[in-house]
Amino acid sequence: MRIVVALGGNALLKRGERPDAAVQIDNVETAVRALAPLAEEHELVITHGNGPQVGVLALESANDPNLSEPYPFDTLGAQTQGMIGYWLLQALQNNLPGRHVASIVNQTLVLAGDPAFKNPTKFVGQVYSKEEADAFAAERGWVMKADGEYYRRVVGSPRPQRVIETRLIRTMLSAGAVVVCAGGGGVPVIRNEFGKLQGVEAVVDKDLTAAVLAEALEADALMILTDVPAVMADYGTPTQREIHRSTPGAMRDLGFAAGSMGPKVDAACRFVELTGDMAAIGRLEDAMAIIAGTAGTVITPGGNYGGPDDIRPPVPQPPETRVRRA
DSSP, X not given: OEEEEEEOGGGTOOTTXXXXXXXXXXXXXXXXXXXXXXXXXXEEEEEEOOHHXXXXXXXXXXXXTTOSSXXXXXXXXXXXXXXXXXXXXXHHHHHSTTOOEEEOOOEEEOOTTOGGGTSOOEEEEEEEOHHHHHHHHHHHOOEEEEETTEEEEEEOOOOOOEETTHHHHHHHHHTTOEEXXXXXXXXXXEEOTTSOEEEOSOOOOHHHHHHHHHHHTTOSEEEEEESSSSEEETTTSTTOEEEOEEOHHHHHHTOOOTTTTHHHHHHHHHHHHHHSOEEEEEEGGGHHHHHHTSSSEEEOTTSOOOSGGGTSOOXXXXXXXXXXXO
């Protein structure tokens, strides 16, 4: 099977952890140990989040006295792709000796007229108190919104249209490589009035980019791996329950929050609706069990899934040839 995996930000940095390199490298090692068995049996593309990391770099850039102005978000996104991609690349090479592994910095095309630019909603960086958030908004012109009991910076999150380097990624997969790409949703770019690519101040949702990429690569499955065992219906209520099998229509009817599970469900449903294949949401450590059909929330057109053979049936073997004796 060809599988696109979208790693949640928790795979690199859990809530409450300091964003030190050593902490994140340890988390990457744990993530790769869960993904290595997948890579041994299937073609694998890995995407990842970058929210905490791009926030740290944005703050450093804003506070650097040597800069006349902070680096733009497309440049910061490229920096995190290189940094996190390097960590994943090395961990994958160490866990898959002899296997080709590639990590690339790539661009994601968005539309210049996307309404998300006028209504920023994507959280980036660390959390702040109300007083700190107000100060940053006044000093730096940041848009700050509530994230639970704290506040975080938000930027525009336009909808991804295509990954510019899709053909290159397909070529590397065909050569047998594990590919790390589309980090943080990819570097957001538009086509300007001259038809040239140009970076923009935005962060693209990495789960939606993973769905767009999986569709373009004709992947058999999209896996969105996070820190919850399954999607919850009626979350936070006495009737809360795990969803193990569902259809895109049933999932959309449940109406998940835009700031948490909503984009993940939207991405998974989009992939299933457009391809007729399987998408799943679940815990990173359950990756192999999710593909086997024994963990996570699995979404298919009919809401049924019994394992990889449902997607890629075994190739029938020719009957044994018998030689007749005269």
